[in-house]
Amino acid sequence: MVTENNEEEVYRCSECNAIVKLEDTICPVCGINLGEIIEEDTGDIVLLKIFQSEFEAQTAKAQLEEAGIVCLMSGDNEGGMAPHLSLTGGIRILVNDKDLESAIEVLKAMEMY
Numbered sequence: 001m002v003t004e005n006n007e008e009e010v011y012r013c014s015e016c017n018a019i020v021k022l023e024d025t026i027c028p029v030c031g032i033n034l035g036e037i038i039e040e041d042t043g044d045i046v047l048l049k050i051f052q053s054e055f056e057a058q059t060a061k062a063q064l065e066e067a068g069i070v071c072l073m074s075g076d077n078e079g080g081m082a083p084h085l086s087l088t089g090g091i092r093i094l095v096n097d098k099d100l101e102s103a104i105e106v107l108k109a110m111e112m113y
Contacts, residue, residue: 012072012073012074013029013034014061014065016032017073044096045096046095046100047092048064048092049112050090050092050093051090051092051093056091056112057073057075057091059112060093060112061093064095069103070095071094071095073094075090
């Protein structure tokens with residue numbers, strides 16, 4: 001997948017944080033089934049929010065998963081070699097469109113939305 005400025009999107013496994021492709025159904029590192037967020041019959045993947053801090057994004061992701069909402073983090077910092085890249089593009093949290101309203105409510109309760 002390519003963003004508007006031709007940078008490659010990076011998707012991460014919600015279990016082990018390994019880089020995965022959007023079309024992957026199984027994480028190549030930990031073997032978890034990514035199908036629950038990627039399967040076509042569950043709806044589209046939508047952007048929930050862009051965070052400028054990886055810490056904030058990780059915190060939000062943990063709360064969403066605790067609430068039973070499957071999500072993916074997307075951002076590119078060149079595998080940790082260029083953390084400043086996260087500041088320009090931010091860290092995106094993606095969810096299934098069917099979970100969007102619930103996810104917004106979780107973030108609002110945390111005062112993060």
